[in-house]
Amino acid sequence: MRDTNHTGAQDPDVGLMLAFQQGDEESFVMLYRAYRDRIYNFCRRMLSRTDLAEEATQEVFLKLYQQRVRYEPRSRFSTYVFRIAANHCINMRQRRGFRESDSEIVDRQAAPDGASPARALEQRRLREQLQNALASLPGQQAAALLLCHYDGLSYRETADSLRISESAVKSLVHRARERLMEALSTGNGVEGDHAVL
Amino acid sequence: MQCYEARRLLATSRYEGQGAELDAHLTACDACRTAASRVSALDTLLDGDLPEEPRPGFDTRFFARLDELKREKPASKLAWWWYLVSAGSAAALALGIFALVGRTSTVLPAEDRELVANLELVENEDLLRHLDEVEAYVLLAQVDSATLERMAQERGR
Numbered sequence: 001m002r003d004t005n006h007t008g009a010q011d012p013d014v015g016l017m018l019a020f021q022q023g024d025e026e027s028f029v030m031l032y033r034a035y036r037d038r039i040y041n042f043c044r045r046m047l048s049r050t051d052l053a054e055e056a057t058q059e060v061f062l063k064l065y066q067q068r069v070r071y072e073p074r075s076r077f078s079t080y081v082f083r084i085a086a087n088h089c090i091n092m093r094q095r096r097g098f099r100e101s102d103s104e105i106v107d108r109q110a111a112p113d114g115a116s117p118a119r120a121l122e123q124r125r126l127r128e129q130l131q132n133a134l135a136s137l138p139g140q141q142a143a144a145l146l147l148c149h150y151d152g153l154s155y156r157e158t159a160d161s162l163r164i165s166e167s168a169v170k171s172l173v174h175r176a177r178e179r180l181m182e183a184l185s186t187g188n189g190v191e192g193d194h195a196v197l
Numbered sequence: 198m199q200c201y202e203a204r205r206l207l208a209t210s211r212y213e214g215q216g217a218e219l220d221a222h223l224t225a226c227d228a229c230r231t232a233a234s235r236v237s238a239l240d241t242l243l244d245g246d247l248p249e250e251p252r253p254g255f256d257t258r259f260f261a262r263l264d265e266l267k268r269e270k271p272a273s274k275l276a277w278w279w280y281l282v283s284a285g286s287a288a289a290l291a292l293g294i295f296a297l298v299g300r301t302s303t304v305l306p307a308e309d310r311e312l313v314a315n316l317e318l319v320e321n322e323d324l325l326r327h328l329d330e331v332e333a334y335v336l337l338a339q340v341d342s343a344t345l346e347r348m349a350q351e352r353g354r
Contacts, residue, residue: 041248053320054251058259062266123245129289130242146210149243155212174208 013077021068028068031077032061036077038151040086045146046089048135056092060085075160082147082163090139133183137176140164143173145180198222203229207236 020027039060063084126195147153157168203222223230
């Protein structure tokens with residue numbers, strides 16, 4: 001059993017992946033259930049469209065299934081699976097010539113308990129503006145920011161996922177946040193829009 | 198701490214922590230405190246994008262695709278064998294067809310055989326004529342210019 005730098009004891013998900021590599025299909029299902037929503041939300045925020053996010057999520061797990069023979073536990077499993085997801089989403093954005101106008105919000109997020117309709121509408125507007133602003137970021141900037149902010153990856157883990165240096169991640173995250181603040185403070189060209197920050 | 202340092206730290210303080218030095222600077226600097234509030238507002242906005250689940254039926258669709266992939270897998274493992282066999286079969290078939298076509302004397306009707314033979318003769322004569330010219334050019338290329346000039350003068354007489 002290949003287990004170099006990261007053992008199943010250190011990261012249980014690595015253990016599951018190694019078991020799957022040995023033929024235990026149930027381990028793959030467990031990994032799928034553990035990471036499905038995380039990968040889906042990463043793809044959703046990267047691609048700004050529900051249908052594309054679902055397609056990308058499925059592709060990530062299919063790749064995980066197909067590439068199990070080549071898996072080597074050099075880092076945490078989350079780093080590995082988000083690497084697949086980030087590469088896939090960045091490539092999709094490039095292939096599609098991704099633009100802000102491509103973003104589409106399917107508002108399935110529940111309004112806060114007791115929220116008035118006006119508040120719910122405001123929340124929806126803010127999410128839409130954020131989605132548009134994220135769509136305006138270059139792919140690697142968006143990926144670095146999302147991995148650090150939402151998925152709790154350290155700079156080192158994010159660097160591992162994106163196959164860049166730690167200092168490059170810091171730079172990307174810094175620039176991404178600056179650009180988001182700029183986009184959200186001046187509006188983003190949507191009619192009737194106004195500054196958020 | 199200078200303001201530019203503070204602004205740089207503010208941009209990533211969410212992930213690296215703020216530190217006492219930055220706290221002290223923000224207490225003393227109105228401009229950086231304003232910048233910090235903008236950063237805080239951005240984080241609030243980012244945090245407001247709550248995680249979602251995929252639409253109903255997602256799991257069913259995914260596992261259906263996975264089953265399809267698994268059904269294809271045994272064939273894909275042997276795919277290159279099949280390609281090799283298919284390519285070999287196609288090549289053998291092509292050679293067989295060419296061999297059959299080449300044996301015109303046993304395939305063509307009698308009245309067409311003479312025509313075909315004559316055509317072959319014509320083609321061969323044409324080829325021979327060109328070969329003679331090519332051979333002539335090769336020979337001429339080996340001759341020095343003085344000899345060429347003398348040959349030309351002799352032809353001219």
